[in-house]
Amino acid sequence: VFSPAEIFEQPLLIELLYLQIVHDIFSSVCVRISEAERINMKIFLSSHGVATIGDIHLIKTSSAKKDIIEQARQWSIYFCRFFPITTIKSHFNEEQLLGISHSGIRLIKRSRTTTNRDTLQVLETFPFDTIQYISSIRNGSTIDLNLAKKHITIRSQRIQRIKQMIENFLQESRTDGNKPSHVCNHKLSLPPLLNTSDLFKSSSQTSLMSYSQTFSELIPSTSVEINTPKPTKNDVILPTLSVLPTGHSMMEFALQNFKIPNRRRSKKGWKTSEWTWQDYAELIKWSKSPIQTPLLRRSSNDPSRIVRQCFLAIMRYMGDHTMARSQTDIDCLIYLLKNMHKHRTLIDEILCQIIKQLTDNKSIKIDSVQHGWKLLAIILNYFIPSEHLQPYFIKYLHDNRIKNEKLVQLCLNHYEQTLKYGGRKNIPSKAEIGLLTANGQNGGKHQTFLLPGGFPLTLLVTPSMVMDDCLNLLCERLNISNILENDEYSIFIIITSEHSSRLLNSTEYLFDIISECARANIIDFHFIIKRMLWFNIPIIFNNNNQSEMFINFMYHQLIPELLEGTMIILNNNHLSDKLMQEISLLAALQYRASNKIGLPSMREVKHLLPATVLKLKSVRPQEWTAAIHDKLCGLVESMSIIEAKIKFINLIKTWPLFGTTFFTVQSVDNPSIRSPCLIGIYKNGILFLDLDTRETLFTIPYDNIVSIRRHQTTIDIKYGSLSQPHILQCQLDRAQDLVALSGRYLSLIGRSLTSALERKSDTQQIHRSLTSTYNDPISTIL
Structure with a gap:
């Protein structure tokens, strides 16, 4: 297991974890990995060239x-x-497990399938x-x-160990995440490894972590030293953590991390023991004067x-000090x-400075607090607090939602976005800052996007x-309701004067x-x-299921693709009567x-027909x-404009090459495939097509x-085959685009399969008869 705040940086630890995971992925007996998780990881590994267990050493970099x-x-x-546990809601003949990990605890039901295979279901x-x-x-x-x-009662013969582990992980998740000093001093005697495969030959049956140590404890660190400095006479004696404010x-953060200013020397000597809670509270409250030293102890190197200038x-910005010239x-x-x-290292310091100026703000400027929250919202678009400050920072935001609901929610939104995507890269323009200052809520603007x-x-x-x-x-x-279908669209930026376009990540x-431009x-x-992918295609287009805007979108994207003629198949260089009638329609x-x-x-008429x-x-x-x-004098004449567009889409999507993206290939090292030719990427796989007739020369399904x-x-x-694959x-010229597009299809197929498996799991009822004696592939982990 990992502990909640544990990190893994040691090269040996990274190597061992990587080998364990890959071996378990290609092993069918590891019950800790769901089928959806296994499929997604195999797709990910395949993108790095690891298609079988024999390719395990192809990934060289530590970052991968x-x-x-x-x-x-x-x-x-x-x-x-x-x-192994029982709860009040446990049924007779039902075996339950309690799983404890770095992310929390889980109630798990263990059952056996009709094929006598163990399964674990998270309840x-x-x-x-x-x-x-x-x-x-x-x-x-x-x-x-x-x-x-809710409230749950847990019974187990190993309740002492369960309670101890939950309490330790709970405490670590609520504190600053510093590693305990025993990590550095811990000595672990590992038997010499003759072959790394020996360690993993049965990783699903015997866990690498079959006891209670975390991963970092298994690999003794020789580079990290944790030294507790001895107190000096100038240090303020702090209350013990047992009496600190909790939650x-x-x-609580200030008492553990802020620099405590020393008392002035009086006739009676040092009075370090006379600090009161009121004195500590002043450390995190608004100040009408600039600070002279950093708030955080860790800022001493800055x-x-x-x-001081940052605090000024x-x-x-908040209006509490006059501007320089x-x-x-x-x-x-x-x-x-x-x-x-x-x-x-200044990120936490500046965030704490802003919080200090927002707390118990007594400024004579009415909008000081509003400006402070706006400043925090802008900064959170670029930087977020460290893991050390994060729980205290988030709690501070939630505690202030009642007084400044919209601005605090904006800060939370920006925090989540930066946490997810890494933060903005460019300094905001004056116009952008003006937007936030003007409307004060979201700094939004209206941006136009062009549809086909x-x-x-x-x-x-x-x-x-x-x-x-x-x-x-x-x-x-x-009006696209399928979330997976959203991934089939992309946004490009086109610069007219440079005649250039770029697919945006x-x-x-x-x-x-916009700032770069x-x-x-x-x-x-x-x-x-x-639309770049054509995987989740409606069975039929009509005015009831799709909006008029969506119909127009599809129609205008498909028109140029039709006129290019890339979807038209000429069998033996001949246009069949059926195809001629469809093209005329x-x-x-x-x-x-x-x-x-x-x-x-x-x-x-020439402008209505495909070039081919x-x-x-x-x-x-x-x-x-x-x-x-x-055709016009017959069925089409009585149609409305939107009906004509719907009929157009429903007809063209029946063509075999509908939704295919084409790439011109100069050469293929297979004599049965005539070169040059076309490669078509579509929802079912890769097609090799004749350059002139679009007849299929060779097909490779995605699976x-x-x-x-x-x-x-x-x-x-x-x-x-995985053991003896063929190579084509x-x-x-557009090799990078082809690989990227096929990768998107593979990823989408994987997510679609995962979604289907999850839906099946949610509705499936598992029935099994429990036997007391049978081969237990996870018994050694319990």
């Missing part, structure tokens, strides 16, 4: 291994310590912050847990002048942000929004992109949304959707014109793909 460990840490029960999860009280042990085997919204109050900048509130903000970026066909869609956006948030809002406006901040004096830029529907009067001329069929000599222009006129690797303009597609090497 840490990413894998972090993903495994999110799994519900993989890093859990299991204890309930209780994070540590919901545990309010743990009773003393009764009758030698029972404790009560008081939770935020992560700022008072220049004191910078710390906060006072000036030609100085503005924007100058104060930029000074703070630049120093927080340059001196990362050039139709504008305006959204209210805020400085904390990333492109993924914009996409979610756009999909909401398009979902984690990029919108206001950072403003700094480069680029004003002719546009944000365009486009699509042309007639286009003409009706454009709301033109009368019948199209032969010249107009215009090159065919087997069908003359007069024949196309007559066929389109016939047959082992890995796809790119080497500049070359890609290697490994497919077939292709040469193309």
